[in-house]
Amino acid sequence: MEVARYNSAAQHQTIQHNVVSPLIRSRTEVLRIIEQLTEKQYNDVADLIIPVGDILVHCLDIQLLKQHSLAELFPPIAKFYMIAYCPTSRRIAFGGKNGSIVMHELKTMKSQTVQAHNNPITAVAFSQDGKFLAAYASKDAKITFWQAQQSFLGMGQSQMRLVKTLAAPTEFAVLSPGGTYQPFRARLVWINAKSLTLMLPNGRENRFQI
Structure with a gap:
């Protein structure tokens, strides 16, 4: 709620740096x-990954991303395959439980939302050159x-455009060594600028070309 209040106030301020969020002063505690x-x-955080993402973008020291990776700044981020960061374009994408993707542009500190799927986003990944998001x-x-x-003319906010949709393996039951069901987790890994691999939790891999 505080992040939403801050963003709303900043958007309507003529001089944005006059708007100060109390969360910034407590960023270390919030991130902890x-x-x-x-x-x-984990499952509760994953279900709320989009509002959690808003808080992370708000509280992380964005300037440090010029010298460090997102995982270095906040190691737990590596556990969530529905989060992706592109250092080339300086964008962070969060895939939500409702099938939407929220993209944060760190250069302008603006965000946009696209309805990418009808069901929860399992994984997202930027291509190496930052041109595509899968x-x-x-x-x-x-x-x-x-x-x-x-x-x-490069002015204003960039817009996300759907360029391709491909059929992929569906969800299946994932059992832990103890025999209990675990959340389905799969990972997308770009091989080059035009192809990526879907790494499934059962060890199988599927390759896709854009």
Whole structure:
């Protein structure tokens, strides 16, 4: 709620740096709480990954991303395959339980939302050059590819455009060594600028071309 209040106030301020969020002064504590929740209540954090993403973008020291990776700044991020960061374009994408993707542009500190799938986003990944974002929804059994198009003359916010949809393996039951069911987790890994691999939790891999 505080992040939403801050963003709304900043958007309507003529001089944005006059708007100060109290969360910034407590960013270390806020990030520590999110880290603890990730360890103890992973599924709950994953279900709320889009609002959690808003808090992370708000509280992380974005300037440090010029010298460090997102995983170095906040190691728990590596546990969530529905989060992707592109250092080339300086964008962070969060795939939500409702099938939407929220993309944060760190250069402008603006975000946009696209409805990518009908079911929860399992994994997202940026291509190495930052031109494409792939999103996999296991229950939809589809991978979608998105491209960020810059607005006219490079002014204003870039817009996400769907460029391709491909059929992909669907969700299946995942058992832990103890025999209990675990959340379905799959990972997208780009091999080069035009192809990626879907790494399934049963060890199988599927390759896709854009």
